[in-house]
Amino acid sequence: MVLKLHGLSVSISTARVVACLHEKSVDFELVPVDLFACENKQPEFLAKNPFGKVPVLEDDDITLFESRAITAYVAEKFKETGHDLIRHENFNEAALVKVWTEVESQQYNPAIDPIIFEFFAKPVVGMEPDQTVMDASLEKLKKVLDVYETRLSNNKFLAGDFYSLADLHHFPGTFYFMKTPWSSLVHDRPHVKAW
Incomplete structure (x- = not known):
């Protein structure tokens, strides 16, 4: 099936x-x-x-x-097909994938999601975006991206020098965020931008 x-x-x-x-x-x-x-x-x-x-x-x-x-x-x-997104053959790398997957869920997503909702979703249904919500979320996102900038200055990807589920989880939200007026938050951090 x-x-x-x-x-x-x-x-x-x-x-x-x-x-x-x-x-x-x-x-x-x-x-x-x-x-x-x-x-x-x-x-x-x-x-x-x-x-x-x-x-x-x-x-x-x-x-x-x-x-x-x-x-x-x-x-x-499907660990045997496509990219090894969970590093199933290396216990330490697999643990780091889990850590950075949690970081996405607990730090990055709560900061970026309200921005995307306010900027894109509310206007679709005829509602006004709440700038106060966006401003607070942008401040949170700056702090998260500062941590990412430091992490990515030593690693090609979040969990290490390998692409993983931790990176993949960021892409859809980041895609939308990069279409907002605040994409400079990514562009101004060279390691985050390269990632």
Whole structure:
């Protein structure tokens, strides 16, 4: 059975999983979920994810939600194909991948997500962005990027001199952020920019 990924292509969380599936050279079917029509709040979808969020991955007899859990599953299940995103043959490197994957989830994402939501999502639904929220998030993001600049001055990628799930998890949010007026936060940090 081909994997089924339920989500919205412009969703950062869905894009995170799509990127992982491509890196692992895994065939999948993207099943669009229309969030504007509240398809994610319908009983059929809630049976897959009771929180009503995208993405959801169906793989034979298992259904998973939460994008980072899905990418970890895909990286482990298909560890022999595509890029080794979890460094499964080196315990220390695998541990560093987990550390920097957590950093993305606990530090980077909470700083960047509100900026993207305020700048891109609110105007789509006719709401005004809250500059106070964006300013506070930009301050948090500066601090995170300062840590990244230091880390990346000694390593090509976050977990070491190898590309991993830790780096991949950053790409969708960073892609959107780079289209905002504050992309200089990345450009002004040469190691972050090179990464």
